[in-house]
Amino acid sequence: VNGIIFEWNPTTNTVTNQYYFEPLSATTLGQHPRGSLTLYNNKLYGATTYGGANSAGILFESDPAGRRFLKKADFSPAVTGTYPASHLYLFEEKLYISTTDGGAFGKGAFTEFDPKTSSLRKLLDHRLKPGADPMALKNGNLYSASEAEMSMLEINIQTATVMSYPAFFNHDINTPVSALTLMGDTFYGVSYDHTYPQTKADTSYIYQWVPGQRTLNRIATFTPGEMGKDVSALYHLHGRLYGITDNGSRGGR
DSSP: OOOEEEEEETTTTEEEEEEEOOGGGHHHHOEEEEEEEEEETTEEEEEEEEOTTTTSOEEEEEETTTTEEEEEEEOOTTTTOEEEOSOOEEETTEEEEEEEEOSTTSSOEEEEEETTTTEEEEEEEOSSOOOSSSOEEETTEEEEEETTTTEEEEEETTTTEEEEEOSSOBTTTEEEOSOOEEETTEEEEEEEEOOSOTTSOOEEEEEEEOTTOSOOEEEEEOOTTSSOSOBOOOEEETTEEEOOBSOOOSSOO
16 A cells, blocks of 8 residues: 555554555655644644645545545646645645645645635745755744755745745755754754764754844754754744754764
8 A cells, every 4th residue: 555544543543544645546645755744623634745636636525424536626737736745834724835846946835725615725836845854833834944045044825935045054064854843932953063073973953043044043053963954843842842863983983
């Protein structure tokens, strides 16, 4: 199969597969779901990267109580862009998601889905490619640190506009490697540092950024060799930030 929706019951400690994304139904019901499920009005919404009527992915609805699965909309190259691979973001009773390809500039599009009318529409074509998921939602804006654009991007949902804050990153100096995490009014992320001599191991640092500012603050450096280049989104708990890396070493090399 090309994906599963499953349920865990903590009372019985059992896991039940509620729906299978079957290869034979991929042309109509999609395959390879990405991102995460989003709850709205007691139903779960998500998206598949592939399949559907246009082989460009679908947006679906799952009813946990009735164990029903419904395709709600098809993505298309010309209208919405193709291959949605991000999270669905809930804002004022509507859902928002980015596609990764297609659209007017070949970088995907930012789309809006209305669960009440089952309508999917494009809000803007991405001229600038967003950074790693999940994007951070604050006051009706979505924020990401884009490795492709080497800048912070701010998407205003209500006005369907994008603001770019450039000059934070440089391919020869530092590269953003994690999604942004909001703690209080400040965003935190991780950047890979290219300035250490090549004889030393990879190193990275945590930075903080306040929306609207055109500078970011480097606040904590990881000792070379103790951290891999690929980093998860940071998670905040009790005033501290936690994350994981894909590799590293103990000896500083």
